[in-house]
Amino acid sequence: MARKISYQQAISEAMDQEMARDQTVIVMGEDVAGGAGTPGEEDAWGGVLGVTKGLFHKYPGRVIDTPISESGYVGAAVGAACNGLRPVAELMFIDFMGVCFDQIFNQAAKFRYMFGGKAETPVVIRAMYGAGFAAAAQHSQCLYNIFTHIPGLKVVVPSNPYDAKGLLIQSIRDNDPVIFLEHKVLYTMEGEVPEESYAIPFGEANVLREGDDVTIVAFGRMVNFAMEAAGNLQKKGIHCDVIDPRTTSPLDEDTILESVEKTGRLVVVDESHPRCSMASDIAGLVAQKAFGALKAPIEQVTAPHVPVPFSDSLEVLYVPSVARIEAAVTRVKEYS
Amino acid sequence: MSETLNRESLLKAYRTMRTIREFEERVHIDFATGEIPGFVHLYAGEEASATGVCMHLTGTDYIASTHRGHGHCIAKGVDPVGMMAEIWGKATGTCKGKGGSMHIADLSVGMLGANGIVGGGGPLICGTALAGKIKGDKSVGVCFFGDGASNQGTIFEAMNLATVWNLPVIFLAENNGYAEATSSKYSVSCDNIADRASAFGMPGVIVDGFDFFAVYEAAGEAIERARNGGGPTLMEVKVSRYYGHFEGDQQTYRAPGEVQKLRETKDCLLQFRRRVTANGEITNEQLDAIDAEVKALIDGSVVKAKSDPKPAAAELMTDVYVSY
Numbered sequence: 126m127a128r129k130i131s132y133q134q135a136i137s138e139a140m141d142q143e144m145a146r147d148q149t150v151i152v153m154g155e156d157v158a159g160g161a162g163t164p165g166e167e168d169a170w171g172g173v174l175g176v177t178k179g180l181f182h183k184y185p186g187r188v189i190d191t192p193i194s195e196s197g198y199v200g201a202a203v204g205a206a207c208n209g210l211r212p213v214a215e216l217m218f219i220d221f222m223g224v225c226f227d228q229i230f231n232q233a234a235k236f237r238y239m240f241g242g243k244a245e246t247p248v249v250i251r252a253m254y255g256a257g258f259a260a261a262a263q264h265s266q267c268l269y270n271i272f273t274h275i276p277g278l279k280v281v282v283p284s285n286p287y288d289a290k291g292l293l294i295q296s297i298r299d300n301d302p303v304i305f306l307e308h309k310v311l312y313t314m315e316g317e318v319p320e321e322s323y324a325i326p327f328g329e330a331n332v333l334r335e336g337d338d339v340t341i342v343a344f345g346r347m348v349n350f351a352m353e354a355a356g357n358l359q360k361k362g363i364h365c366d367v368i369d370p371r372t373t374s375p376l377d378e379d380t381i382l383e384s385v386e387k388t389g390r391l392v393v394v395d396e397s398h399p400r401c402s403m404a405s406d407i408a409g410l411v412a413q414k415a416f417g418a419l420k421a422p423i424e425q426v427t428a429p430h431v432p433v434p435f436s437d438s439l440e441v442l443y444v445p446s447v448a449r450i451e452a453a454v455t456r457v458k459e460y461s
Numbered sequence: 462m463s464e465t466l467n468r469e470s471l472l473k474a475y476r477t478m479r480t481i482r483e484f485e486e487r488v489h490i491d492f493a494t495g496e497i498p499g500f501v502h503l504y505a506g507e508e509a510s511a512t513g514v515c516m517h518l519t520g521t522d523y524i525a526s527t528h529r530g531h532g533h534c535i536a537k538g539v540d541p542v543g544m545m546a547e548i549w550g551k552a553t554g555t556c557k558g559k560g561g562s563m564h565i566a567d568l569s570v571g572m573l574g575a576n577g578i579v580g581g582g583g584p585l586i587c588g589t590a591l592a593g594k595i596k597g598d599k600s601v602g603v604c605f606f607g608d609g610a611s612n613q614g615t616i617f618e619a620m621n622l623a624t625v626w627n628l629p630v631i632f633l634a635e636n637n638g639y640a641e642a643t644s645s646k647y648s649v650s651c652d653n654i655a656d657r658a659s660a661f662g663m664p665g666v667i668v669d670g671f672d673f674f675a676v677y678e679a680a681g682e683a684i685e686r687a688r689n690g691g692g693p694t695l696m697e698v699k700v701s702r703y704y705g706h707f708e709g710d711q712q713t714y715r716a717p718g719e720v721q722k723l724r725e726t727k728d729c730l731l732q733f734r735r736r737v738t739a740n741g742e743i744t745n746e747q748l749d750a751i752d753a754e755v756k757a758l759i760d761g762s763v764v765k766a767k768s769d770p771k772p773a774a775a776e777l778m779t780d781v782y783v784s785y
Contacts, residue, residue: 151595186595192625197618200584201591204602207573208523208592227615231578232585239564240574241557242780276781300783328785375785 127319133312135286136251137176139293140213142322144184147211150297152177153189153198154215154251161190173217174253174312195221199250200228203302206248207236211297218264219254219306222271233302234277249296249303255346255396256433256444257310265433265440267396269344270403272304273373279303279327280374284348286316288371291325298324308346328375332384336364339454340384342407343369343394347445351394354450363458373403381407382415389420390457394450399427421460424453466677471737474516474673476751478508478730481532483752483759484541485704488531488548491763492708498550501562504532506703506720509729510635511536513676514603517684521600523571523589525582527635528563529702530575533605538570545762551769558772559780579640580606580613583632587619590628601629601687609640611654620661620695629687631680632663634697635670641706642714655697663693670700671727674736701727 130138144150158181159170168188171178181188191198195216202214216222222229229250236244256265272280279301283289289307296303333348334355343351348369355365366384370377385391391411395404404425411423426445434440466474485505491497504511507529515524515536526533535541539555547554548562555565566574573589576582586602593600610616611634623630634654638645651657658665664686668679676698683694703720705712724731737743 189591189626192618192621194618194622196615197584197587197622200581200615200619201588201622204523204525204573204585204588204590205592205595206588207568207585208589209596210592212588227578227581228584232576232581235564236566236574237783238780239556239560240566240568241555241559243556244566244568245783279782279785301785 127317129315130286130318131312132286132289132307132314132316133174133176135290135318136293136307137178138318139290139297140177141180141183143294143297144180144187146322149209150211150213151187151189151205152180152213152215153191153202155191155193155217157215158188158190172215177215195225196228199225200232202248202250203228203233203246206246206302207244211247213249213251213297216250216252219252219268220263220266222252222268229278229302230275234275237301238277245300246302247300249305251305251307253307253309255308255310256428256440257346259435259437259440260309261435262432267428269304269306269373270397270401270406273403273406277302278374279372281305281327281372282345283307283371284311284345284369286314286318288325288331290318291323292371294322295324295327299327306345310346314349325371327372328377329371330377330380331369331371332366332380333369334365334367336366338364338388338458339390339392340366340368340381340388341392341394341450341454342381343367344373344403345396347394347396350445350447351450353447354454357447357451358454363454365454378410378414381411385411385415386418389418391419392424392426392450392453392457394426394445396428396445398430399425400430402427421457424457426450426453468743470516471743472747472751474512474677475733475737475748476755477512477536478673478733479751479755480541480758481508481511481535482730483755484531484535484545487759487763489704489708497548499561500707500709501548502529502707503702503704504529506723507635507637507670507700508532509673509676509733510633510670510698510700511605513673514631514633514680516677517681518571518601518603520571521593521598522602523573523586523600524603524605525573525586526575526605527582527607527610528575528577528579529607530565531562534565534567534572534575537572539565539567539572541758542762542765545759546766546769549766549769550771551766552772552776553765553769557776557780559776580610580615582606583616583619584622586630587622587626587628590623590630591626594628599688601631601684603631603633605633605635607640608634608636608638608645608649608654611636611657612648620663620693623693624662627690627692629690630693631683631687632693632695634695635700636697637700637702639702639706639714653697655695658695661695663695666694666696668696668698670698671729671732673729673733
């Protein structure tokens, strides 16, 4: 039965249900319990934002606090995955991937191919990403495009509570390494989520809204901005398809291409920097495979090519806005 | 010591060391012809280390290896015939020709892979050991790494993690004196790599890596302690490599006659043979017979590797994902 819960609760519930279902699922990371070795509570935090709260006592020995040692424990999660477990390693902020990148892209991502198909590495690496908390340049980036570039990794960017639960369950059950990215601003977003367990397959885009004029493809938090923009545009007589690919790898190319074949106009909304981004990737895909259908240049609404600024007056300019999306859609609609 | 090893075990140890030596000497010869693709890093000279350690391991124990990994693979039970084909880039190789010398792995025998990233194996072996501990299977993990990797942060992180989680892991530092062309006397900040053990709250042991029996004994103690819940050990094996960092390395950084002297005075096979034949426990003829059998095996592996097919074009796109 569905009831309204938050994105954060949906993620927590997915881990809880999978840990109950499968003894090989473990959770590890910095303060995923919080309190190890202290004189106080053993599960003081349950993750820096409380996402894993309550799992420590429910699953003894399977929720493991780590030192602040990302290469060490992310690599350990990868090794444990090779030896029969299904670890969910939490990296707190995606920005910290920089200190353990080797274990992800040289080790986990490559084992299966390098070892001639004889290895399976069912590891999930969770991290929060995105701007909007005034967390500044080293705690706000949007780096899913970097992991999308690496063969051997799957990359998941849920935009709402329902998808967060179903995609995380799929991530844990999946036999390949998965980078599961949670937008920090979305943690408080509420939505209808079934109580029972369910998995959403990778590589299947969600079409949230249908319209014949313009295709909007958006990722993560930007899906909600795109929906708001599309709602406003509808009142002005512009009707949009809004597509949430849900996973950047694998990518549901067909749904995007079919939409552009119908509308002939494309706006891609991506919170990453513009160069070598999902925005440029989708634009390239459509230019190559649906060139004949295009009636206007493709618009990319992205963050600028600058680090994420701290001050809220700058951060709000950094993140793509509903107004910028509306303006881009209007431009491509009016292009003749 | 040899008292703890029966005749059968001694012959097995000799066969393993000889197989590694023969394999590496043969790759050295064949690489010079230009027929082997890529590059290779040879383990010749260090055989007592891999063999003395892996003699204590079972099929459920894991090892993580290095770019100089052929010896570790053979000692852990990877089929040398498949390895030779892999090095030659053939479809019949251990990894179907998709890994090559630096990525030979066989998880079915607990070999988690040679590794092209210096220090990459430390965190991984903590993971296999953690999994073993959670499953309660009493398995241990051994992370082989070199003096070069001893300065990598991943190794420090892994040693810290292993103590924090009391993991059954042996950090096996093979100090062959050179990280590429730089001396470990220059690059390692203390006299011995093993001196760092106390900083990570674990025992540190130094062993002569040319002496199989010394390695065997020290490794046995550390592995038994780990298996019984006593936690990790840092073991430094002082050894040398007979060839360059990679094949083709002119080694102008080494002293004249350095390797020749080691081969004549300290060589692990030479020492082993002297010791086990001294009291008539084993005869020279028995060891000679093993030499001949190993030579035939390696010769055969090369003949096969040369004639085996390369991977088919379709193999380019397979094995990236379990499902996609």
